[in-house]
Amino acid sequence: ETGVTQTPRHLVMGMTNKKSLKCEQHLGHNAMYWYKQSAKKPLELMFVYNFKEQTENNSVPSRFSPECPNSSHLFLHLHTLQPEDSALYLCASSSDGISNQPQHFGDGTRLSIL
């Protein structure tokens, strides 16, 4: 149990569907992150939120839309995805994004695009 919970664990969707990934942390942290991990590739940082404000967007396509309503919850809204978007999507949190405190990761959502 890492204190970071992601749902669903698995998701299969067509390219025209709209779905959302959810992340919740119970650690009292103020920074949250979305990462993408494709097969045999390093983790790619997608978005960073500090105190509910987005502080980083690493040139992620607009078909991925993050939302952070409070410091404990993070969503990733998906629409019109492409087959190359199939990957493991990981959420993480840390005490804040402006220090080097370790990140705590969830176990991810395995996304498959048909």
Next chain:
Amino acid sequence: LAKTTQPISMDSYEGQEVNITCSHNNIATNDYITWYQQFPSQGPRFIIQGYKTKVTNEVASLFIPADRKSSTLSLPRVSLSDTAVYYCLVGDLNNDMRFGAGTRLTVKP
């Protein structure tokens, strides 16, 4: 952003000590060194973090020489369950830390 270089893979046997070295020639004064472990279909897990000299916790030790241009993660007496990918990250802010390809450690019986 300080870049890191690690071996792509390593093999070991149960009960042996494993040392994984990470090179970070461009490390900055304020940068820390952080190691994570990742099992298949799970998120990375924090192992250890250090700035200089030696850090030890219940699962690993981290050795950092005086010039800080490299670091070595030491896993004492590994078991089959230590088979995983190990990542070395360098940075002073979480926002600036990037995961590389990591080192895939395989522990054999």
